[in-house]
Amino acid sequence: MMSGVHSNQVNSENIALRLPNTTRAKDWLSQFDFLHQEIAVRLLSSLTLVSHSAFERALQSLIEHEASAIEGPVALYATREADPNRNYFEVMGNPHSPFEPLSAVPPGADLGSEARCAALIRNLTKTAKGKFLNHPSLETLRKERARAIFVVDDIIGSGKRTTEFISAMWHSPSIMSWHSRHQIVFKALAFTATARGQRCVGAHRCQPEVIIARDCPTFEDVLWPDDIEQKVKDMFVTYGARTSRPRMKLGFADSMAALIFEHGCPNNVPAIFWAPASKKANWEPLFPDRSILSEEASAFPPDIFARDPVAILSELSDNDEAVPAAIFGPAPLGMSATTILALVAKGIRSRAALNYAIGYDIKECTTMLDRCVARGYLTPTLRLTPAGRAELNFDGRSSNRLGRLPSVGSDVYYPRQLRGPPGG
Structure with a gap:
């Protein structure tokens, strides 16, 4: 017989109630017209909330599992914004110390996902020295004879950021040469990704394998009743127009992601959740500037739970x-x-x-x-x-x-x- 109720199904009702009952969530809900408030509560209850522990546990397991199939060292890089038309290793390298690790995050950047992934990578390299390389320079890749490059992220939404990051690495003639001789492979690892993002990254010239722990739930994947489904999208459009990011009313590249990390709200989530008001309207986001405040953070369960x-x-x-x-x-x-x-x-x-x-x-x-x-x-x-x-x-x-x-x-x-x- 198959196993019974999955352990993460326990107390799902109590967990689902936490976010809508926070003070900020109640204020956020009050901004909707009366006839839209019921659906707005549904939006909150439909979100997948990923805690720090759930994120780190799943991503570390994914990295270790994929690395176990690689014979030789594996280079780990936290995915970040990069100019796809410039050589990443030249831009980030230190000409005076060519074997120094590259900077995981740029100065003054939004350090949400990049810092979280970089910290995970740093801890992994400490526990498995020789197997994992922490943001190695080109010279270190050559010296250690790395056999794989893993670019690591929390979410691959549209796929644009990961693709451009890999493209910046691909500008290195050495990387292209090693890849053409089958001496090194690329893998894009993330906690989650949309189907669109996976296709985008997988289509890169280096043919990276995209590996994730979970499919990214989107508001199109949520199993809405017929009479609710279109209303949800209409609400994103209507209320998204009140924010300062109307072009992201459905999330970046219209991703409509329905997943929030405790370390930050992805911009693939519709703008009404995270974008401030436009100059001509009033709107207070639930996750201001994509940050998760303390009371809302308390609503994140240790594990992702099953639905009733x-x-x-x-x-x-x-x-x-x-x-x-x-x-x-x-x-x-x-x-x-x-x-x-x-x-x-x-x-x-x-x-x-x-x-x-x-x-x-x-x-x-x-x-x-x-x-x-x-x-x-x-x-x-x-x-x-x-x-x-x-x-x-x-x-x-x-x-x-x-x-x-x-x-x-x-x-x-x-x-x-x-x-x-x-x-x-």
């Missing part, structure tokens, strides 16, 4: 008919696997949406999907089989249940006690 499967599947129903019977009783497959089957039965096959709903990382979710396929509950193309339907206790009388589920569903826990009157 009953809330996911019964969002639009006033009774239990929308929820397969297996969800309510002791699920033979485990609650997470049963939830996956129920979502797939509705036609939801996005890995990001499935990861988001059950709170698993990519490796765990892939393993569970493989097991469901191996046991005949799902086809290799992630379609429900007759055996899978039997596990959900579907019969002729319950055939209408799926039709009553949201077309995209709802992978957020929405606290009913915070709902206002209907009509938003």
Whole structure:
């Protein structure tokens, strides 16, 4: 039998309530028109909040796992803004001390993600000397015979920053030569990435492998009911126009990311969460200048938690008919696997949406999907089989249940006690 409820599903209701109930969040919600406030609460409850510990633990594990397949030293660099038309090693190198490590972060920069990744890299190189190189210069790469370059980031949103950073390295004739002779490989590692960002980085000339711990949830991946989905995007546009960054009303490059790190809010998140007001309007962001203040930081759980499967599947129903019977009783497959089957039965096959709903990382979710396929509950193309339907206790009388589920569903826990009157 598969395992039961995943450990990070415990107390998810209490965790989901924390952010909307902070003082700043209540003030942020009060800025929305009355008819939009219910959806605004849903926006907060749909965010994936990543704590310092969850971020560092996942990213360190990812680096160590990928490095274990490399025979030889691995060079680690925290991804940062870089001019793609200039040689990174010449710009950042010290001609008087050519073997000195390169600066991980530029002076006076926004040190959110870069500093966090740089600190992680520094600690890793201390614990595995000889295997990991901390921002090595070109001369150090040559001397130590590095066999891989890992560029490390918290999130690959549009892919622009990572691509330009790699391009700056690619300007080095030595790097291009080593790569052409298969002496060194590039890998872009991040805690999370959007599908668009992965495609962008993967298309670089050096063909870097993009490896992440979790798919980045976006507000398009959130399993919204039909009547909510378009309203969410309209709200980002309407209220985003009040901010000083109207061109980022859907986030940088329209990414619509729905993930916040405790060390900072990515600019891939819609502007209403982090951008200050324009000169002609009033707006107070929840995460000012993309920073996380102390009270909001207290809402970040130690681990990413699973969503309530009953809330996911019964969002639009006033009774239990929308929820397969297996969800309510002791699920033979485990609650997470049963939830996956129920979502797939509705036609939801996005890995990001499935990861988001059950709170698993990519490796765990892939393993569970493989097991469901191996046991005949799902086809290799992630379609429900007759055996899978039997596990959900579907019969002729319950055939209408799926039709009553949201077309995209709802992978957020929405606290009913915070709902206002209907009509938003």
